[in-house]
Amino acid sequence: MNAPVxxxxxPLLTAFLLPVIDRLSGLAGRWIGPxxxxxxxxxxxxxxxxxxxxxxxxxxGGFRPPLGIVFYVDRMAMLFAMGVALGVLLLWPAWxxxxxxxxxxxxxxxxxTATTGLALSGDLFNLFVCYELAAISSYGLxxxxxxxxxxxxxxxxxxISSFGSALMLIGIxxxxxxxxxxNLAQLAVLSDALAGPQGLIAFIFILxxxxxxxxxxxxNAWVPEVYGAAAQRVAGILAGIVSKLALLIIVRLxxxxxxxxxxxxxxxxxxxxxxxxxxxxxWRAQDLTRMLACSSIGQLGVMFVAFSIPxxxxxxxxxxxxxxxxxxxxxxxxxxxxxxxxxxRLPGAAQKSPLAAACFVLLALSLVxxxxxxxxxxxxxxxxxxxxQGTPAYAGAVAVILAAAVIEASYLAxxxxxxxxxxxxxxxxxxxxxxAVTVATCASAALVSATLWLxxxxxxxxxxxxxxxxxxxxxxxxxxxxxxx
Amino acid sequence: xxxxxxxxxxxxxxxxxxxxxxGIVLTNHLVRIVLSIALLETGANLLLVMSGYRPxxxxxxxxxxxxxxxxxxxxxxxxxxxxxxxxxxxxAFMMVLVLRVHTAYGTLDIREIRTLLERDITHAAxxxxxxxxxxxxxxxxxxxxRGAQ
Numbered sequence: 001m002n003a004p005v006x007x008x009x010x011p012l013l014t015a016f017l018l019p020v021i022d023r024l025s026g027l028a029g030r031w032i033g034p035x036x037x038x039x040x041x042x043x044x045x046x047x048x049x050x051x052x053x054x055x056x057x058x059x060x061g062g063f064r065p066p067l068g069i070v071f072y073v074d075r076m077a078m079l080f081a082m083g084v085a086l087g088v089l090l091l092w093p094a095w096x097x098x099x100x101x102x103x104x105x106x107x108x109x110x111x112x113t114a115t116t117g118l119a120l121s122g123d124l125f126n127l128f129v130c131y132e133l134a135a136i137s138s139y140g141l142x143x144x145x146x147x148x149x150x151x152x153x154x155x156x157x158x159x160i161s162s163f164g165s166a167l168m169l170i171g172i173x174x175x176x177x178x179x180x181x182x183n184l185a186q187l188a189v190l191s192d193a194l195a196g197p198q199g200l201i202a203f204i205f206i207l208x209x210x211x212x213x214x215x216x217x218x219x220n221a222w223v224p225e226v227y228g229a230a231a232q233r234v235a236g237i238l239a240g241i242v243s244k245l246a247l248l249i250i251v252r253l254x255x256x257x258x259x260x261x262x263x264x265x266x267x268x269x270x271x272x273x274x275x276x277x278x279x280x281x282x283w284r285a286q287d288l289t290r291m292l293a294c295s296s297i298g299q300l301g302v303m304f305v306a307f308s309i310p311x312x313x314x315x316x317x318x319x320x321x322x323x324x325x326x327x328x329x330x331x332x333x334x335x336x337x338x339x340x341x342x343x344x345r346l347p348g349a350a351q352k353s354p355l356a357a358a359c360f361v362l363l364a365l366s367l368v369x370x371x372x373x374x375x376x377x378x379x380x381x382x383x384x385x386x387x388x389q390g391t392p393a394y395a396g397a398v399a400v401i402l403a404a405a406v407i408e409a410s411y412l413a414x415x416x417x418x419x420x421x422x423x424x425x426x427x428x429x430x431x432x433x434x435x436a437v438t439v440a441t442c443a444s445a446a447l448v449s450a451t452l453w454l455x456x457x458x459x460x461x462x463x464x465x466x467x468x469x470x471x472x473x474x475x476x477x478x479x480x481x482x483x484x485x
Numbered sequence: 486x487x488x489x490x491x492x493x494x495x496x497x498x499x500x501x502x503x504x505x506x507x508g509i510v511l512t513n514h515l516v517r518i519v520l521s522i523a524l525l526e527t528g529a530n531l532l533l534v535m536s537g538y539r540p541x542x543x544x545x546x547x548x549x550x551x552x553x554x555x556x557x558x559x560x561x562x563x564x565x566x567x568x569x570x571x572x573x574x575x576x577a578f579m580m581v582l583v584l585r586v587h588t589a590y591g592t593l594d595i596r597e598i599r600t601l602l603e604r605d606i607t608h609a610a611x612x613x614x615x616x617x618x619x620x621x622x623x624x625x626x627x628x629x630x631r632g633a634q
Contacts, residue, residue, distance in 0.1 A: 148589030
């Protein structure tokens with residue numbers, strides 16, 4: 001059962017063959033990328049039943065784990081790998097810019113490769129390389145389009161991101177110095193060597209490095225600029241998908257390697273600060289794009305709070321929020337392709353595209369967390385898990401998350417009010433594209449069906465979280481015959 | 486006493502990291518920032534190579550089937566090789582963007598670029614420039630005038 005490796009290899013191969021294929025046949029060049037993504041989804045769906053009992057551990061080239069590189073495919077990894085394929089397929093950036101479609105498709109395929117690798121990899125070395133690959137392809141995508149603002153925003157993003165990558169490299173150096181390995185399972189075995197201050201400093205460095213993509217509080221200044229200047233589809237991919245995969249690195253490291261309570265406290269504090277700053281900035285924003293960008297900083301803050309809760313309950317809550325956000329945010333960004341300007345331009349938009357406006361309101365309600373919708377359930381899980389910890393710090397975090405939900409409701413209601421204001425001559429620019437309406441309708445339908453089948457989905461997700469949070473079984477699966485020192 | 490070569494290298498690599506961080510934080514000139522990033526990455530790479538270094542060890546290559554008594558750890562070297570390649574590519578791309586930004590905005594000062602970028606984004610979105618309530622009113626917006634030329 002080696003099929004999950006193809007989910008990594010096929011997009012990489014396609015990325016570098018794409019220019020040649022496009023020269024041979026424009027039609028093939030246009031469709032090969034989306035086809036490979038559909039193939040990835042099929043591969044994931046075929047592999048899914050095999051992950052029910054035990055995760056797959058795939059050793060590259062047959063070299064066994066401590067020496068060779070492994071892919072650790074558990075249900076969480078597969079869920080995110082399939083989420084990447086589905087999300088990028090729906091937002092496929094080359095469909096919006098036909099002029100540069102070959103370059104954009106190539107970069108998108110590299111991004112898919114890198115993010116899939118981030119989900120599946122069981123090795124810090126591989127994680128670093130995939131993270132850098134994701135960073136470089138996202139620079140290219142953000143700067144594509146060629147406007148001066150996009151270039152300047154990307155440049156400022158690159159400065160922060162290169163700084164973060166260097167910090168991450170130092171963190172990895174510290175980890176390697178203490179343990180002499182980069183395999184996550186072996187690091188989990190040796191995690192006592194990282195229990196001291198050296199481990200904590202390494203964690204902070206890696207956290208700040210990965211946090212640049214995950215929109216972590218002190219290193220997220222690039223978010224409003226890049227999302228404001230880049231194409232909305234790219235913003236949707238960065239906010240909805242790449243940020244979640246960067247978060248996944250931190251989750252894996254927290255569960256397996258850095259188990260000191262200080263690491264969790266740092267994540268909690270930075271998460272709470274992210275919620276506060278993100279939501280307040282979104283509340284002040286006067287255009288939809290900036291509002292969505294800042295609100296995604298706030299939502300990722302909620303995820304950081306959730307993942308800082310130790311044990312399977314925290315992973316469960318974090319996964320629920322992350323998957324919900326992964327579904328909702330890309331659809332909202334796609335709607336902002338037409339509606340992205342100032343809120344004052346919006347009145348009459350609901351007359352032009354009533355279905356899109358209805359979908360926007362439904363997605364926004366779920367983002368806030370209005371009861372029957374899955375967003376409520378996800379936030380409820382975070383709140384109960386945090387209160388279950390019973391410490392004042394977590395109680396404070398819960399208070400902040402609840403207050404943030406009120407702020408969120410206030411600004412999203414403002415958008416809805418503008419959308420539904422009736423005017424005699426609605427702006428024709430407010431008519432939504434067919435692609436945006438389709439994707440938003442699909443996302444809304446998925447939300448409604450998730451609401452209807454919440455119980456089985458919740459149970460399945462709980463099993464996934466329990467599997468991901470089980471450190472001993474991770475070690476046992478990678479080293480079935482026990483650990484060789 | 487003679488200092489240990491390991492300690493010297495260790496202090497040197499940390500020094501490079503610190504110079505790099507200070508350069509990124511304290512300078513506003515884009516080319517200097519790119520250079521500082523290069524220094525920071527070099528420091529990080531040296532640190533990583535140091536973590537696999539063993540005194541008196543041979544390179545991890547087998548010659549004529551004889552195994553040396555101790556060998557240097559090859560894993561950090563492989564990682565550093567990757568990191569150097571990534572770093573060079575990223576810095577080259579950054580310089581391209583620096584050029585593009587300089588032709589568009591006519592400045593290399595990252596603060597001015599930030600102000601101009603903010604102006605462009607808000608202008609494209611059709612909203613007024615956000616004004617900080619703490620900003621002194623008397624201060625003329627020289628930056629904006631220069632950018633508008």
